Amino acid sequence: METGKKGIALLEKGIDVSTGEVEKISQRGYNEDLLPKTEDQRSMSWKNYFTLWMGSVHNIPNYAAVGGFLFLGLSPANIMFALVLSSLVVAGLMILNGKAGAKYGIPFSMHLRSTYGTLGAKLPGFLRGIVAAIAWFGLQNYTASLALLILIGKFWPGFLTLGGNFNFFGIGLPGLIAFTIFWGINVLIGLGGGKVLNKFTAILNPLIYVVFIGMTVWAINAAGGFGNILAYRPNLEGVTTYSPILVYLMIINSVVAVWAAPSSSVADFTQNTKSMKDQVFGQGLGLFIGYVIFAVSSVSILIGGSIYYGVEEWNVLNIVNNWGNLPAVILCIIVLLMTTISTNATGNIVPAAYQLSALFPKKINYKKGVLIAGVISYVIMPWKLMENQESIYTFLNMIGAVIGPVVGVMLAQYYFVAKQKINLDDLYMDEENNKSNNAYYGVNKAAYIATIIALVVSISGEFISSLKMVSSLSFIIGCGLSFAIYLLLKLKK
Template identity: 30%
Template sequence: MPPSRQISHVPLPDGFDPDLANADLLPVPPEKRDWSWINMATVWMGMVHNIVVYEAASGLMALGFSAWQSLGVVAVAYGVLFLAMWFNARPGTKYGIPFCVLIRSSFGPTGAQLPVLLRGFCAVFWFSVQSYAAAQAVDAIMSTLSATWAGWTVAFLGMQIKTWLAMAIVWTLHGWITSHGVHRIRNFELIAGPLVILAGLTATIWALRVGHGLGPLFSQPSKLHGAAFWNAFALGVTGMIGMWATFAVNIPDLSRFVRTQRDQVVGQAIGLPLTALIFTPMGIITTSATILMFGRPIWNPVELLLALNHPVITVLGGLTILLATLSVNVVANIMPAAYDLINLAPRRLDFIKAGRLVLALGVLFVPWLWFDRADGIYRILTIISSLLGPVTGVMLADYYVVRRQNIAVDDLYRRDGRYAGARGWGHGGVSAMLIGGAVAASGFVIPALAPVSALSWFVGVVIGGGVYIALARGRRAVADGTSAAVT
């Protein structure tokens, strides 16, 4: 296809392969990197406040942790995530490039498609599940406001007609927010993040009044002691990291728009671990109040709204859930999936077209079959951790150890550049990812290695990064030996 017919309508620099670049994949010029630490913080605030994170405390307490121990698990998990995202975000801010381009330095332009496809699959999956949660909230709102809506209970393809309509509303809202690209997303998050915090604080104040304090969940003792505690602690931390393991690899998709390294680290510190440590007790306190009101804990926010059975609360609470879901989905799921799709077909897709394709693919993931199967979702989280941990390890090892924080950016857009490797398969990234993933996931197949799977993300990072460094040094030794022989 001639350059004039490229989807970006922007001339590419000399030597850039049109199958590897378009306007959305090119480096963001320094003068256009206008995100401050406030933007980065509000983006994370919007992402951390979602139904899956809200319900995560219930999963930890189901393992036997006390409420205070659950907060300890959250603190450790998000502390580790912050460090991983801080370091992995740095090249994005330095060079203004997205994840799908940065990863070519370790995987090559062809090999990079493997982790990109894996990340894209995860993004579409979570977009689908989160959107279905928002559709339930919309259904609750509309059923409260309209008896006609509530009566549309005829099923079609495994779901009621009214739920299909609710999904259509949610999908349309996602499409509107992403219809003007990254800048509209930034402005939306600037409003949505703080609003969701305000709504959460309101619910917490209500719960404190109902429970006359922190409530019964905070007085529940731990059921874990000794080795059982530490095993569960490792599993809990890994599971929490699994919720964001996908974003640990593609954080450059956001950091490429940030003005300085200071802005990205301060914004992430405020928006990620700090917000998580505030939001998690909100969920525990609110759920404590449900024990006093209904005799059982209700962790699902939509179920809680229906149980309260108050029109005003249902509408306002449902709108809050919808806002929170839109906030996390557009940044954590649609945005990375769109870049990943652009990376597959830069001649045909730009950000807006790719975003629409994500919306369509989300329906094909049939989220109504997944949402009520928590055990399956958590198993997928653990598997994702074991596969994406090695990718994170390879990226960190490549940038900080092998490349020493220096990348020839132009070569990332060429199939004959220094990062091409053998026929586009890079310099060991694929091998390191597969070996690290196999070791991290070994406990799912071999019962005796179950403790390895409890730490799958950590094992994957260490093994993936270590193998990649070993392969890089091996190639360097061979190259040095060849040079000496020739001399």
């Protein structure tokens, strides 16, 4: 009778895995990082998710993206609204795709396996967890290291001239030192895992309110009032403009594309939730409030700074660097660096480490995965990618086009084909005694067909100029198309 009550309580909390089941699975050779999390191993409450995503919204690349949105033809007020609307779409994806991890305690690699099969999961897992994650990890580190360079220069101006004409494959000695320092900090945070990240974001969250609200107040005053910010229009001469509805979709697609990788691998975080309510409420509230603040602050700071300095300035670092108040500059840059660390850990280094562990479960655990991913992110020299902006966006659009179809198939499989049920005993099969009748064995051909067709369509604009707009909506098109094709292939049987 007592066991029955406990079972009901577990299901009500969204936890559908027993300790005995996990012990049975662990005997099959899976390392600890891949095993389902039981109730007593889960530590993330709604507050943890709230602070986790709040810290990931305010980062340097996101501010740069808003600078680009201002040239799409919408008014500042409409851009703010589009950003908030985008947050609801992102929150929906995170919550829906996070449910399997929350219910069964499984990480993304096993969630992916339940969709694509034991062999089939390797390619989408490699693309998301290795290619996209490691490349983004390096790029985020380099972008933030430019802020660190400014910070060091404020205390030690001579640092900016160290090395003279020294050049390491396109980067000077000061830049290389700043990149190495920031890269090392990110790797250390990654090694700490979820517990360190939770403490880090708990400290970061109140600082975000203080700094970005303070920056917004400064910007509004600098612009002569909020009305001047709302009335501002950038110089659009020679810039292609689109219909308002299309611009809304482009902004939503861009924001969702930024979160495409975390939304696909969100099970790595929801597997640690204390209850289903915690992950739903925490993620939804964190993303919504985070983007409300971000929408107002980003638009206000960029426009306010442009009005104040008399030039269109869309780099938030340049605006902060021009301030005459040294303590304010230092505080703002430190918080920008911290938010980038938060984003890098949640969206890049953690998924990369788990995927390496999944690809080589008997040789690589989570911490080894962090170190390997960190080294690769350094060796690829991300500053070289920054030399050609067009190639960067082409690369990122292609990665986003891959992840969109993967998310679409994952949602279709879990909610409409599997009907929110996963057989853990079959999913964690004995690799030495595979059974051909196991539903998760091999390759889910329908998933591959849907993914590949959607991928080809969503990246077509990169190669066919007349279809360029398709690439601007790559995630939306890729995710929606793969979802529909997969259901058509599976449900017609």
